[in-house]
Amino acid sequence: MKKFSKSFKALWLGEIVSEFGGASGAIINGLLLYELTGSKEWMGVLWLVYFIPSLILQGISAPFLNHVVKEKMLLNIQLIRAGAYIAPLIGYLIGSDVGIILGLVVLQCLLGLVQPIYASLSFSLLPEICKKEELIAANGLLDGTIRLMSFIAPGATSLLLLVSPMHFIYGFSSAMFFLSYLALSRIPHSSKERVATWTKKFxxxxxxxxxxxxxxxxxxxxxxxxxxxxxxxxxxxxxxxxxxxxxxxxxxxxxxxxxxxxxxxxxxxxxxxxxxxxxxxxxxxxxxxxxxxxxxxxxxxxxxxxxxxxxxxxxxxxxxxxxxxxxxxxxxxxxxxxxxxxxxxxxxxxxxxxxxxxxxxxxxxxxxxxxxxxxxxxxxxxxxxxxxxxxxxxxxxxxxxxxxxxxx
CATH class of the missing domain: 1.20.1250.20 (MFS general substrate transporter like domains)
Incomplete structure (x- = not known):
């Protein structure tokens, strides 16, 4: 890790925290929805709500991504995610099963919309914050971290459930994404000068x-x-x-x-x-x-x-x-x-x-x-x-x- 720049270390730390929070929240999504509905069909609907808007936006958003400041957009996305995880918690606090399910739908939809943008921007940011000869190691480290969090998060979430109600894990996930926002804020907005000029084409x-x-x-x-x-x-x-x-x-x-x-x-x-x-x-x-x-x-x-x-x-x-x-x-x-x-x-x-x-x-x-x-x-x-x-x-x-x- 010593050979990498401070900007990469900030991106890596932000990935660790957000991936852990996201994996924990995803586990709770399935458990909570099944507890409320007892329906595997609803489980399918929840994933469709995630994938369909995500794939549509993935296909049509590409032209705009050249014309944003990557570092700033990454920060905005982490704030959106942090806020989205509060939605099911609000439904629980008002004591409405319908409100919880609606909160889950809103959460999944927002996560689906911002995930492809976040992944594309962080992928394209690496060549700007890493040396050419570091790219393979940097990609490996980020990818390995994500895989490792997918292994650690389920066990850690199980331990959290022993001491905390299920719904409050959403507050934990929200806090993780806010911590990720703080980590990513350490990346200087150096790409601002390199943002491509909008060609004003249709x-x-x-x-x-x-x-x-x-x-x-x-x-x-x-x-x-x-x-x-x-x-x-x-x-x-x-x-x-x-x-x-x-x-x-x-x-x-x-x-x-x-x-x-x-x-x-x-x-x-x-x-x-x-x-x-x-x-x-x-x-x-x-x-x-x-x-x-x-x-x-x-x-x-x-x-x-x-x-x-x-x-x-x-x-x-x-x-x-x-x-x-x-x-x-x-x-x-x-x-x-x-x-x-x-x-x-x-x-x-x-x-x-x-x-x-x-x-x-x-x-x-x-x-x-x-x-x-x-x-x-x-x-x-x-x-x-x-x-x-x-x-x-x-x-x-x-x-x-x-x-x-x-x-x-």
Missing amino acids: WWAEMKEGYRTFFKYPHLLRLTILSSIVQFAVGATMVINVPFIRGDLGGNYWEYAVFSGAFPIGYAIGTVLLTKLPKTFQMMYLGLIGGGLSFVLLFFVHAVPLAWICELSGGILFPLFNSQSAALFQRDAPRDRLTQLSSVRLLFLRVTMPLGILFASSSFLDLSTRQTYTIIGMVILLPGLFYFLVSLSQPEKNILKNKKSMIP
């Missing part, structure tokens, strides 16, 4: 220009598609992980808890390992191959401990691809449109996760959990293997040293 023309620019860079499109495939697999595993451990392997609840925690723990290990390994194209695609293979191997697993090992291995290997591919995108995207192109990239990633959920839950395909693991694993492994073989023609040097010309 919104549709500006948006088409952004997408056209994105497709002018085939290697950026390729990296985005490969990352999207990984997100597709993540969406599929959200459906089949529980049936696999509890059904196929006959595991207990605690064994599933260990399985679900193995990936984020592995991811944190992988981000540390990444700092020790050479930053080459071969290593990047080996991470993709190994991650896909970890899914394929689950087809052959008949004991829960072996499933833990596969999941842990996938967590260790995927950062080798994710962090390096993200750093390449940040380096090679045109700087004056980086925020806009980051939003387009994130749209690809976010759309494929629901597609993975639909694929794994489709009764039409009639696939077993093991077959589903094999398919999503091969969809990741085969492109990774192809590009690994292509990359063998490239000299093994740091992938951030030379720009564009060396990208296989």
